[in-house]
Amino acid sequence: MKNLKNWVGEITGAFSATLKHAFAERDTVCYPAEKPDLPERWRGRIILTVTPEGEERCVACYLCSSVCPSSAITIQGAEREDDERRYAEKFEIDFTRCIFCGLCEEACPTRAIQTTNDFEMGASSRAELVYDKSRLLENHTGKYPDFDYFKRAGVPIRGKDVGEGANEKPPVDVYTLLP
Amino acid sequence: MSPWLFWPLITIAMVVVILGLILAAGFTVFGERRILGLLQNRYGPNQAGPFGLLQAIADAVKLLTKEYFLPGFVDQKLYKLAPVLVVVTVLLSFVVVPIGKGISFAADFNVGLLFILGLSSLHVYGIFLGGWSSSTKYTVLGSIRTIAQLISYELAMGVALLGVVLLSGSFSLEDIVLKQDIAYIFLQPFGFIVFFIAGIAETNRLPFDLPEAENELAAGFNTEYGGMPFAMFFLGEYLGIIFISCLTTTLYLGGWHGPWAESYPLVGVFWFALKTLALLFFFIWMRASVPRVRWDQLMSFGWKYLLPLGLVNIIATALISALWM
Numbered sequence: 108m109k110n111l112k113n114w115v116g117e118i119t120g121a122f123s124a125t126l127k128h129a130f131a132e133r134d135t136v137c138y139p140a141e142k143p144d145l146p147e148r149w150r151g152r153i154i155l156t157v158t159p160e161g162e163e164r165c166v167a168c169y170l171c172s173s174v175c176p177s178s179a180i181t182i183q184g185a186e187r188e189d190d191e192r193r194y195a196e197k198f199e200i201d202f203t204r205c206i207f208c209g210l211c212e213e214a215c216p217t218r219a220i221q222t223t224n225d226f227e228m229g230a231s232s233r234a235e236l237v238y239d240k241s242r243l244l245e246n247h248t249g250k251y252p253d254f255d256y257f258k259r260a261g262v263p264i265r266g267k268d269v270g271e272g273a274n275e276k277p278p279v280d281v282y283t284l285l286p
Numbered sequence: 287m288s289p290w291l292f293w294p295l296i297t298i299a300m301v302v303v304i305l306g307l308i309l310a311a312g313f314t315v316f317g318e319r320r321i322l323g324l325l326q327n328r329y330g331p332n333q334a335g336p337f338g339l340l341q342a343i344a345d346a347v348k349l350l351t352k353e354y355f356l357p358g359f360v361d362q363k364l365y366k367l368a369p370v371l372v373v374v375t376v377l378l379s380f381v382v383v384p385i386g387k388g389i390s391f392a393a394d395f396n397v398g399l400l401f402i403l404g405l406s407s408l409h410v411y412g413i414f415l416g417g418w419s420s421s422t423k424y425t426v427l428g429s430i431r432t433i434a435q436l437i438s439y440e441l442a443m444g445v446a447l448l449g450v451v452l453l454s455g456s457f458s459l460e461d462i463v464l465k466q467d468i469a470y471i472f473l474q475p476f477g478f479i480v481f482f483i484a485g486i487a488e489t490n491r492l493p494f495d496l497p498e499a500e501n502e503l504a505a506g507f508n509t510e511y512g513g514m515p516f517a518m519f520f521l522g523e524y525l526g527i528i529f530i531s532c533l534t535t536t537l538y539l540g541g542w543h544g545p546w547a548e549s550y551p552l553v554g555v556f557w558f559a560l561k562t563l564a565l566l567f568f569f570i571w572m573r574a575s576v577p578r579v580r581w582d583q584l585m586s587f588g589w590k591y592l593l594p595l596g597l598v599n600i601i602a603t604a605l606i607s608a609l610w611m
């Protein structure tokens with residue numbers, strides 16, 4: 108008898124609970140007419156960003172393509188003639204393979220590759236979904252407005268000696284420390 | 287009426303009714319999707335036409351224009367037969383349901399109720415054969431569950447219906463409705479409960495949708511079907527829901543009885559439709575509310591609770607009607 112009471116209680120409870128939800132606020136949006144609110148860190152279409160000076164950030168280190176679980180990224184690196192800075196000659200992301208895991212963004216040391224909150228990438232053929240560099244590269248800094256890898260890294264490059272980077276102290280002259 | 291006029295007229299009427307029923311099934315699907323959406327804080331399909339009403343048509347067109355694909359490993363004859371069986375048995379069952387005073391094809395058929403029970407068993411064959419002939423693990427599991435389900439509810443259903451037969455003294459649905467000055471749900475509350483639960487199991491709806499069980503068995507018995515044959519299974523399922531609602535209305539809710547239904551048969555049709563729609567809504571509401579049971583739970587429920595309850599009900603009915611009537 109107690110069992111029966113429990114059953115009836117549970118079942119009527121379930122029915123009234125769903126009925127209450129009929130009058131609750133909707134959790135979904137009527138999508139094409141009304142855009143959903145996407146969080147800032149949404150992992151959508153991938154872009155390549157540039158430094159504040161407008162130089163390509165990517166140094167073709169292949170980290171993103173190595174970490175990519177679905178091997179969606181194809182890169183071919185090259186070196187610039189004038190300042191020997193590396194850059195990606197070819198950079199292709201195959202969005203038919205990409206699973207938008209965001210690992211490439213995490214792996215990138217120069218913060219070149221970034222995910223955006225655009226997900227409307229529908230295309231009518233597979234070939235259209237393979238984005239080459241011209242479609243990936245955007246002329247802005249993305250989520251990190253002041254980040255410039257070469258200014259921060261300790262490595263000397265042409266035009267910046269050791270100790271001249273941001274947040275960097277001049278190197279200690281070991282000979283002055285003699286007792 | 288001369289036979290030269292009778293048969294063409296009947297044929298036309300049947301075509302109209304079948305088309306009507308198929309449309310009704312389509313709109314039941316649409317209604318279900320909207321109501322489920324409503325109960326689950328979603329919108330449901332609301333884009334095609336006003337309130338999304340044309341969604342049913344769009345779905346039908348999509349399914350009809352799909353490629354017909356016959357997997358190589360299936361038992362071809364049974365594979366093709368199964369969906370037909372599912373739809374035809376349900377459509378045939380509608381023949382004996384009176385939807386208004388004197389409005390039906392063969393409501394005075396003197397073994398109407400037995401006819402329905404027989405067809406409902408055949409309907410299960412359609413589902414079982416569909417899964418069995420596809421011979422993949424999900425479909426076979428679905429088929430096995432169908433049979434496990436069948437032996438759990440069918441006896442209880444028959445026993446519950448006997449109560450109605452005892453009270454009305456007839457197997458013909460027309461007589462049963464005519465005898466219901468008081469709807470039998472008040473005279474046979476336990477019979478109603480047993481019948482309705484068995485009816486839910488019969489239509490393979492949640493909480494008893496074991497043969498299909500999307501989240502465990504891919505799509506259960508119809509996993510290997512696509513396009514038109516799949517549409518027929520779908521149609522069969524929703525026609526089944528409509529039919530069980532109609533039958534429950536007829537047997538327990540007083541059929542077309544209601545104010546002014548005696549003198550104006552069309553008003554009776556209205557009452558009948560209203561009661562059926564309420565039951566349909568209940569089916570959908572239930573789908574949103576209760577979880578699926580395991581097949582062994584269903585079996586023990588069927589044999590340990592439903593059947594004894596049905597038996598007690600029929601014995602009590604027999605005793606009371608023998609003593610008082």
Ligand code: SF4
Binds near residue numbers: 171176177209212
């Ligand atoms: S988001 Fe993931 S899958 Fe897509 S390109 Fe980056 S690492 Fe590869």
Ligand code: SF4
Binds near residue numbers: 171219
């Ligand atoms: S996008 Fe980043 S991780 Fe990928 S190659 Fe360029 S610098 Fe390396």
